[in-house]
Amino acid sequence: MFSRDRWQEIFQSIGKNKLRTFLSGFTITLGILIFTILFGFGNGLKNTFQEFFVDDATNTIWLFPGRTSKPYKGFATNRRIEFRNDDVSDIKEDFTMYLDYISPRISRGGMAKYKGESNTYTTRAVSPAYQFCEKTIIMKGRYLNENDIKEKAKHIVIGRLVEQDLFGKENALGKFLDIDGIVYKVIGVFQDDGGDNEERLIYMPYTTRQLIEKNTDKIDQIIVGFKLGIGYSGAMAFERSLDKYMRNKHVIAPDDQNGIFIRNVADQVKQTLQFAGILQMVVAFVGIGTLLAGIIGISNIMVFVVKERTKELGVRKALGASPGSIVGMVLQESIFITTIAGIAGLVIGMGILNFVGVSLEEFFIKNPYVDTSTVVKATLLLIFFGALAGYIPARRAARIKPIVALRDE
Structure with missing residues (x-):
């Protein structure tokens, strides 16, 4: 050799x-x-x-209301389903063994103004638990807390690019931002690995949004975070139980595909x-x-x-x-x-x-x-x-x- x-x-x-x-x-x-x-x-x-999936939690189930496509128990077809605050509290009470966190969400567009700068942004009215769903990283200040929800405070947490757009080099923390004619105090600035769109969002307490909208208790979606310990099969069982529970509560036919929509992120990830x-x-x-x-x-x-x-x-x-x-x-x-x-x-x-x-x-x-x-x-x-x-x-x-x-x- x-x-x-x-x-x-x-x-x-x-x-x-x-x-x-x-x-x-x-x-x-x-x-x-x-x-x-x-x-x-x-x-x-x-x-x-x-x-x-990197910027969102993978142990979440999203619930969206729809319109019924079938008559059921005396209710006519094409009935609009609406989620309310009691849906959140009932799920929290009846599914404790599965639940890690839960948050309502109400999404709206709004014109935000600060001094001579203005731009249109999506506002999301949520609870403190929503931070776990989006994996929001706080750069300055804090996220929403339970006192903000209870007091219906006009507090907001803005994305990094919102601060950059409207405040320039000025620190946004503690400043007041006008959104559609209502003034909110900036209590936090966040960043998100999801990209630019995620960092141009504004979060506020969902109770504050409901107060602005004639003190309603309606919500757009419900995000449920389940315990990771239940595993994939447990997550699928939880989804089926949650679907049946919400259909019974809102009187939706079991085979009505349009009355309620559920997206299980764990199933999508797999x-x-x-x-x-x-x-x-x-x-x-x-x-x-x-x-x-x-x-x-x-x-x-x-x-x-x-x-x-x-x-x-x-x-x-x-x-x-x-x-x-x-x-x-x-x-x-x-x-x-x-x-x-x-x-x-x-x-x-x-x-x-x-x-x-x-x-x-x-x-x-x-x-x-x-x-x-x-x-x-x-x-x-x-x-x-x-x-x-x-x-x-x-x-x-x-x-x-x-x-x-x-x-x-």
Whole structure:
């Protein structure tokens, strides 16, 4: 293996057969390169699906009122369902074993003004528990608390970009903001990993919004956070129980698909990640197919290479070379070429992933990467089959009698 003479022979052989060596190495490099890129893209797709849920809690169930599409128990069809404050308190009381937190939500648009600056923003009237749902990060001040709800305080928590838009370099904390003619005190500034749209929101107590809207007790949606300990099956059971409970309370037919809508984030996350996993498997399958094509290619090339060198091997045997030394030389050359080409494909592939990674986000491929161990294993696999591809024909050629080998054309 470490014979200087043998290495000299190998490099002489490579130098005399540049095209053959290039084709052999190119097959290996291309196989590893394509495998690395495809596998990295598969991981990038999976990252995109996971990133989709990063800014919100995954243990939430959202309830939306609708309009009935069927008559039921004396009530006419097309009846509008309305959620109220007692729905929140009843769920809190009757589903304690499942419940982690619960919050109503009322969404409205509004024109916000501060001094000479103004802009239109979405306001969300919520309870303090809503912070857990959106994973809101407080930068300054505080979030809404129970006293704000109880006192129906004109307090707001604004997004980072709202402060930037209206207040510039001025600290918004403690300042007063006019929203549709009503003045609110800014008690907090938040940031959100969900992006710019999430950071242009304004939160206020839901009781304050209800007071403004003629002291109503209506709410738009209910967000229920369930305990993580109940698991996926428990979350699905909770969803079914909650659906039945709300249908009974609001007199909605069990098979009415439009009376009430429920979105279970846990179920969506599972389905999405399963889909991402399938995509990754498909991409990996294509990558493995590329590896197999590389293996077949290098095998065919090595068969041709050994056949081409039959006369040379015959001369070596005639001069006293043993079959083992001949096989060892061909095997060492095959492993050397395969290793160098495989490492080149690995380096080029990972370099391409690092170079194009950020630019692929618009194609829903975020931070494409591939584990080093994965591509190293793939490279070792190709090296093994490259060695095997060289060993089998070399062993066959080493058994040929010198006189027969010398007659080969």
